[in-house]
Amino acid sequence: xxxxxxxxxxxxxxxxSPREHTALPVFSEWYGAAKSSISEDLDIVDRVMRGExxxxxxxxxxxxxxxxxxxxxxxxxxxxxxxxxxDMLEDPERILPGGYLYMxxxxxxxxxxxxxxxxxxxxxxxADIDVVVTVAxxxxxxxxxxxxxxxxPVVIVRRDPRVTEGSSVSINYVSGSSRKIQTMVLPKRSLxxxxxxxxxxxxxxxxGTINGIISLLNEFKANVSAVGVLAxxxxxxxxxxxxxxxxxxxxxxxxxxxxRITVAPGNIVSEW
Amino acid sequence: xxxxxxxxxxxxxxxxSPREHTALPVFSEWYGAAKSSISEDLDIVDRVMRGExxxxxxxxxxxxxxxxxxxxxxxxxxxxxxxxxxDMLEDPERILPGGYLYMxxxxxxxxxxxxxxxxxxxxxxxADIDVVVTVAxxxxxxxxxxxxxxxxPVVIVRRDPRVTEGSSVSINYVSGSSRKIQTMVLPKRSLxxxxxxxxxxxxxxxxGTINGIISLLNEFKANVSAVGVLAxxxxxxxxxxxxxxxxxxxxxxxxxxxxRITVAPGNIVSEW
Numbered sequence: 050x051x052x053x054x055x056x057x058x059x060x061x062x063x064x065x066s067p068r069e070h071t072a073l074p075v076f077s078e079w080y081g082a083a084k085s086s087i088s089e090d091l092d093i094v095d096r097v098m099r100g101e102x103x104x105x106x107x108x109x110x111x112x113x114x115x116x117x118x119x120x121x122x123x124x125x126x127x128x129x130x131x132x133x134x135x136d137m138l139e140d141p142e143r144i145l146p147g148g149y150l151y152m153x154x155x156x157x158x159x160x161x162x163x164x165x166x167x168x169x170x171x172x173x174x175x176a177d178i179d180v181v182v183t184v185a186x187x188x189x190x191x192x193x194x195x196x197x198x199x200x201x202p203v204v205i206v207r208r209d210p211r212v213t214e215g216s217s218v219s220i221n222y223v224s225g226s227s228r229k230i231q232t233m234v235l236p237k238r239s240l241x242x243x244x245x246x247x248x249x250x251x252x253x254x255x256x257g258t259i260n261g262i263i264s265l266l267n268e269f270k271a272n273v274s275a276v277g278v279l280a281x282x283x284x285x286x287x288x289x290x291x292x293x294x295x296x297x298x299x300x301x302x303x304x305x306x307x308x309r310i311t312v313a314p315g316n317i318v319s320e321w
Numbered sequence: 322x323x324x325x326x327x328x329x330x331x332x333x334x335x336x337x338s339p340r341e342h343t344a345l346p347v348f349s350e351w352y353g354a355a356k357s358s359i360s361e362d363l364d365i366v367d368r369v370m371r372g373e374x375x376x377x378x379x380x381x382x383x384x385x386x387x388x389x390x391x392x393x394x395x396x397x398x399x400x401x402x403x404x405x406x407x408d409m410l411e412d413p414e415r416i417l418p419g420g421y422l423y424m425x426x427x428x429x430x431x432x433x434x435x436x437x438x439x440x441x442x443x444x445x446x447x448a449d450i451d452v453v454v455t456v457a458x459x460x461x462x463x464x465x466x467x468x469x470x471x472x473x474p475v476v477i478v479r480r481d482p483r484v485t486e487g488s489s490v491s492i493n494y495v496s497g498s499s500r501k502i503q504t505m506v507l508p509k510r511s512l513x514x515x516x517x518x519x520x521x522x523x524x525x526x527x528x529g530t531i532n533g534i535i536s537l538l539n540e541f542k543a544n545v546s547a548v549g550v551l552a553x554x555x556x557x558x559x560x561x562x563x564x565x566x567x568x569x570x571x572x573x574x575x576x577x578x579x580x581r582i583t584v585a586p587g588n589i590v591s592e593w
Contacts, residue, residue: 056325057369060332097329145487153486153511157476159469185458186477190465197431204429205458214425215417239425 050080055090063094063106063118068200072115091116102126120198121174122167124321130164131314134298138280141308148303150310152280156187156251165297166194169249169277172295172317173199176274178247180204180240184233184262188250191279195249206262210234218268222261233265240269247275254282256291263291281315322352327362335366335378335390340472344387363388374398392470393446394439396593402436403586406570410552413580420575422582424552428459428523437569438466441521441549444567444589445471448546450519452476452512456505456534460522463551467521478534482506490540494533505537512541519547526554528563535563553587 050058059076076087095106102123106116122130134155143151155161169191178199183192184206196203210217214236224231240246248262263273276294283301296315303310322330331348348359367378374395378388394402406427415423427433441463450471455464456478468475482489486508496503512518520534535545548566555573568587575582 052325053328053365054369054372056328057332057366058373060329061336061369061373061375064333064336093325094329097326097333100326101330101333103333151487151510153477153508154474157474157511159465159475160472162465163469186461186479189458189461190475193431193434193462193465197435200431202426202429203431203462205425207458215423236425238423239429 050082052086052090055080055082055087056093059090059094066200067104067118067120067198070109070115070117075115119174120167120170122164122171127168127171128314128318128321130168131297131318134161135312135314138298138300138312139310141310144303144305144308144310146305148305150280150300150303152187152251156190156279159190162190162194165191165279166196166198168297168317169295170195170198173247173275173277176247177245178274179244181247181249182206182240182262182266182271183249184208184258187252191251192249195247195277199247201247204235204239206265207234208232214239218265220261220265220268222257222264224257224261231261233261235265235269240266240271242270244269244271245274246271247277248273249277251279252282253278253280253291253294253296256289256294259291259294277317278315280312322354324358324362327352327354327359328365331362331366338472339376339390339392339470342381342387342389347387391446392439393443394436399440399443400586400590400593402440403569403590406433407584407586410570410572410584411582413582416575416577416580416582418577420577422552422572422575424459424523428462428551431462434462434466437463437551438468438470440569440589441567442467442470445519445547445549448519449517450546451516453519453521454478454512454534454538454543455521456480456530459524463523464521467519467549471519473519476507476511478537479506480504486511490537492533492537492540494529494536496529496533503533505533507537507541512538512543514542516541516543517546518543519549520545521549523551524554525550525552525563525566525568528561528566531563531566549589550587552584 073084073087077084091106098104104120107119109115145151180202181192181196182204192203217234217236219232219234221230221232278296280298280300281296283299295317297317299313299315301311345356345359349356363378370376376392379391381387417423452474453464453468454476464475489506489508491504491506493502493504550568552570552572553568555571567589569589571585571587573583
């Protein structure tokens with residue numbers, strides 16, 4: 050195979066296998082090329098990845114001497130996307146009765162969801178994460194988007210037990226905004242003890258739901274390494290019960306009367 | 322930019338933008354390269370894609386003369402994956418009380434889910450599809466996997482209405498296996514009338530759930546172009562109420578007493 054073809058094939062491989070370690074001899078064998086040629090190929094791939102702000106190839110030292118693709122969404126790419134999100138969310142037609150915001154179209158767009166996943170996963174690139182946890186239903190696509198970049202599985206907390214998942218652990222918690230008692234359930238075999246967990250959800254107000262997930266995860270002796278949400282609401286009435294989290298956007302005001310929504314970039318940009 | 326770098330960049334672009342039409346002059350401008358050089362680049366990319374069984378570049382004629390990446394999972398790749406699925410599912414430890422099968426680990430693995438999406442999307446490549454519809458909860462990751470390959474949005478039918486989605490249409494239907502009356506809800510603004518719909522779910526027994534989705538979609542005057550499930554159960558007692566569908570695997574027997582599960586490739590392979 051010629052270099053030109055190898056480069057296309059390598060790019061496909063890395064994009065399909067983020068964070069997976071592959072030894073150089075494996076590539077040599079696949080492509081029937083010398084290790085030095087493969088090294089030059091990898092330099093080219095790495096240079097383009099960095100140039101486009103989509104990540105880089107990490108070289109792993111030692112006898113096996115391999116590489117892995119660390120996907121990253123550059124700050125520039127992330128900021129462009131977050132501004133686009135803010136503009137979309139400020140559309141007054143999104144206002145629903147009760148001051149809620151219609152977001153299902155954004156959450157239903159695989160490309161948007163994929164970008165949210167890349168922004169969050171970039172923020173968590175340094176954290177130790179074994180599994181992404183979310184609660185049904187709206188956080189699910191975002192959880193998969195983050196998990197596929199981090200190359201870890203997804204576990205879904207449910208609000209009702211299902212017969213098709215075997216025995217499970219459940220907790221009751223008080224919802225932050227409605228003050229109602231709610232239930233959360235996780236099948237016993239879905240999560241190993243002492244796992245490092247990243248919690249992902251679509252929306253956070255006071256943080257009661259995420260706090261509920263954390264309580265449930267305590268039953269599994271899990272360690273919460275990261276919390277990420279697409280949108281947080283700036284809610285002055287309720288004190289936030291979750292301390293460390295990242296949000297892409299912050300909805301500061303939903304004014305049903307004057308049909309006005311104010312959306313700003315979330316705290317994820319404040320650390321850049 | 323050199324050809325070698327252009328090829329890496331192009332591959333990234335196509336994989337991120339499946340089925341999106343891009344005119345050749347756009348590439349020329351991006352890369353500051355002659356149209357003839359871009360054409361040669363595209364030939365190389367197309368050749369590698371075909372060789373690896375991941376799809377091809379479709380050339381669109383006319384003044385704009387562009388291309389788009391049609392992702393396809395080759396029959397060879399699909400069959401390898403389906404056999405792997407069958408082996409995984411035949412593990413007796415998956416048997417749950419009531420003859421159910423534990424599949425949450427497979428559905429929780431973004432790589433597996435991505436492959437299911439590619440196999441189904443390849444089968445539906447010729448169909449006219451505007452949107453992928455699924456019902457909460459387990460079908461959601463599969464629906465996004467199919468939708469991201471087809472480059473269309475996802476709409477999620479719920480079993481309970483939510484205040485955060487505005488006014489909605491609901492139907493009641495009889496579940497095929499439990500004979501219970503169940504409800505399905507879809508927000509009014511989530512689906513336009515006369516849409517061409519692909520229904521995706523994780524599991525189908527008699528087909529009551531999918532039939533329920535079809536009834537609900539009738540209220541939106543939708544046209545069901547395709548139905549795809551990960552697994553179907555060969556259920557002799559219940560007559561199937563859905564005629565045209567594709568399944569990756571068929572669970573023919575779950576024997577709790579003798580701890581034996583029999584899983585075979587589904588009807589998706591029968592047309593190859």
